[in-house]
Amino acid sequence: MATIELNNITKGFGTATSSELVLDHVNFVSNAGEVTIITGPSGSGKSTLLTIMGALRNPDAGEVWLSGTQVNQLSQRDQDHFRLEKIGFILQAHTLVPFLTVHDQFRLVDQVKPTGNLTPAHQQELLETLDIADLKTHYPAELSGGQSQRVAIARGLYTQPELILADEPTASLDEARVTKVCELLAAAAREQGKTVVIVTHDDRMYPYADHLYELLDGQLRQRR
Numbered sequence: 001m002a003t004i005e006l007n008n009i010t011k012g013f014g015t016a017t018s019s020e021l022v023l024d025h026v027n028f029v030s031n032a033g034e035v036t037i038i039t040g041p042s043g044s045g046k047s048t049l050l051t052i053m054g055a056l057r058n059p060d061a062g063e064v065w066l067s068g069t070q071v072n073q074l075s076q077r078d079q080d081h082f083r084l085e086k087i088g089f090i091l092q093a094h095t096l097v098p099f100l101t102v103h104d105q106f107r108l109v110d111q112v113k114p115t116g117n118l119t120p121a122h123q124q125e126l127l128e129t130l131d132i133a134d135l136k137t138h139y140p141a142e143l144s145g146g147q148s149q150r151v152a153i154a155r156g157l158y159t160q161p162e163l164i165l166a167d168e169p170t171a172s173l174d175e176a177r178v179t180k181v182c183e184l185l186a187a188a189a190r191e192q193g194k195t196v197v198i199v200t201h202d203d204r205m206y207p208y209a210d211h212l213y214e215l216l217d218g219q220l221r222q223r224r
């Protein structure tokens, strides 16, 4: 069974009189243990596709199947619960809660999802790998773009989710840290059987992907 299966997804934005079709009958499959990268020009709909994949937004038509559940047919409440249990999002850095320290960003996760998260020792190991262990008492406004990004990555992996969906996770990172992040995401797929989908322009990430897709003119084409 595929972990992610999108069937004939369409999504448009616009008014009653004019609408732009961003996704035009898109099909996609990803399995446990795989890293998939989706690339494409700015504005081609990559983030829209990722948010549909993560049940953050519903398509206009088509089916979104995650781990055998058709999530776009669930109620809002059941979608929320599904996301919490199964999906780790690594979105842009501004998703950090501004009034919580780095440490408390994780405590908040513990409050909403009390089970299944990394043990304190594994959390510490993750923070050290990402070189953010010394930043626990800092607030998001006190972090650089790259530091915020690494906190968001750690928070996304902390819940040990079955599906990891990342939007431009390396945009503010230098070469060495890009390698670290890629190794972490690849290890989550290959060693822990997670399904990892990354939207990125960053060609430094491409070597880590099992499959590479390009989104262009509403169509998703497999490049590799």
Ligand SMILES: Nc1ncnc2c1ncn2[C@@H]1O[C@H](COP(=O)(O)OP(=O)(O)OP(=O)(O)O)[C@@H](O)[C@H]1O
Binding pocket: 013, 014, 022, 040, 041, 042, 043, 044, 045, 046, 047, 048, 049
């Ligand atoms: N909520 C929305 N309301 C109206 N239009 C939207 C909305 N979200 C996205 N769009 C439009 O859909 C198109 C695709 O946007 P999206 O952010 O998915 O592209 P992208 O490929 O991720 O771009 P980038 O690489 O620049 O982040 C754009 O034309 C955008 O203006």
